[in-house]
Amino acid sequence: MKILEFDDKKGIMKLHVENEDDLWVLHLILKKGDKVIAKTTRDVSMGKESRRVPMIIELEVEHTEFQSFTSRLRIHGKIMDAPERFGIKGAYHTINLDIGDEIVIEKTHWSKFELDKIKRQSEKRIKLLIVLVDFDEYLIALPMTQGIRILSEKSLRTPNKEEESIIEDNAKEVANEILSYVNSLRIEIVLLAGPGPFKEIVSKYLKNIKVYIDSVSSATRAGLNEILRRDIIDQINRDYELSEETKIMEKIMENLAKNTGLVAYGKDEVKKTAEYGAIDKLLVIEDLLSPENEEERIQIEEIMENVENKNGEVLIVPKDSPIYYEVKNLTGLIALLRFRIN
Structure with missing residues (x-):
């Protein structure tokens, strides 16, 4: 939002x-x-x-x-x-x-x-870095709540036949600056875009970081405006949310396997733990919020509001989520707790 x-x-x-x-x-x-x-x-x-x-x-x-x-x-x-x-x-x-x-x-x-x-x-936004690259220039920008901040805007050595290594050297230079921002700003995802194949060359040097690749007409501020008007950033946010849900579910299954007492599922049990302020993360499948069953929906919404009021996080699991059926099989309402209440 x-x-x-x-x-x-x-x-x-x-x-x-x-x-x-x-x-x-x-x-x-x-x-x-x-x-x-x-x-x-x-x-x-x-x-x-x-x-x-x-x-x-x-x-x-x-x-x-x-x-x-x-x-x-x-x-x-x-x-x-x-x-x-x-x-x-x-x-x-x-x-x-x-x-x-x-x-x-x-x-x-x-x-x-x-x-x-x-x-x-x-x-609640992902730490995303937008990088526009071409053979002879690049731009690095950081989306923030108050707008887009340009971190770097530079020219590169122009490739020529005499120095065949210039393209690779330029790619390494850009990648090193990207990785520097990734580390200092704790960036989670890089959106790498450009008008030609240079972006793929740069991406080879970006290890251990999630990279999305797209095309734009130029590695300039005009190209930045172009990418900001597209749906790809919404898609990145969507993919990230599904990834976060999957990580939470993995923690839940790990705690269930170890019988730590740090998992609650089912309406009555989750409601009880929510009243104690014990819920850290709550997963709710979208079916439970259907207007078809108004009484149940109201009860679920009251639980969700209680969790939010006590600084817990609620995540709605859509049907296209990779964990949808796992959550559904555990009543569709499952929580990871901060502490045991029994």
Whole structure:
């Protein structure tokens, strides 16, 4: 989640939704009476016909539904403001908020829990380094919450027929600088892009670090703007989240095998450990958040909120996750504990 604007005096916050967990957080903090502004579509009468029209509306929230199956948050409420020509002010409507959307939230009062939750979610980003390379130049940039920071922007020796080693030497020079930033900034993933084959040559020298390779038109700031407009960074974040879930599941299975007492599963047991503040990580399959079983969904959401309130981390496991069936076979709700309670 990215915080685009926040006016503390007016209680207005503008957010960009980056992943499914962001939608869960918004579901957690949106309360009845809050106001939201977002893009939506609605059927409106056009003479004798009805047509679905895109528009921006302001809605007073009645309630929300988190739909994991579609990576969507449904926000139900009364339309407070909309384009006058449609005549829908005062009617009820549902905004379907998806990954990649922006939303403005207005509250009469932001609680400490709500602000802390938003802040923690906005800071929950992978340490990614973007590197653009070409045979004669390169650029290294660090995505940060407040924007993109250019770490290095340099020219390289131009390759020529007389000195055949220049290309390899340049690749080693770039790789050494990348590895220096990887170590000093604790980078987890490198996105390496460029207009030609030089990026593959550089990648040979990047050992023991996850590297994604993509193509851009140039190794310049224009190329950086190009890569930032693509979906690859969202995909990297998605892959990283699935990897983190897998690591947590490995720890859970290890503790189960050793019978350490540091694992809880099943609704009753997890609820009990959550009340003690013992949960460090909680895995929840998306099925349990389906609106089809409202009573169970509400109970699961209460457990998740309790875990979050006591500084535990909740991860929603989608059906395409490699650990989905493992978690499902253990009731779909399984926790790694900080301490034993028995």
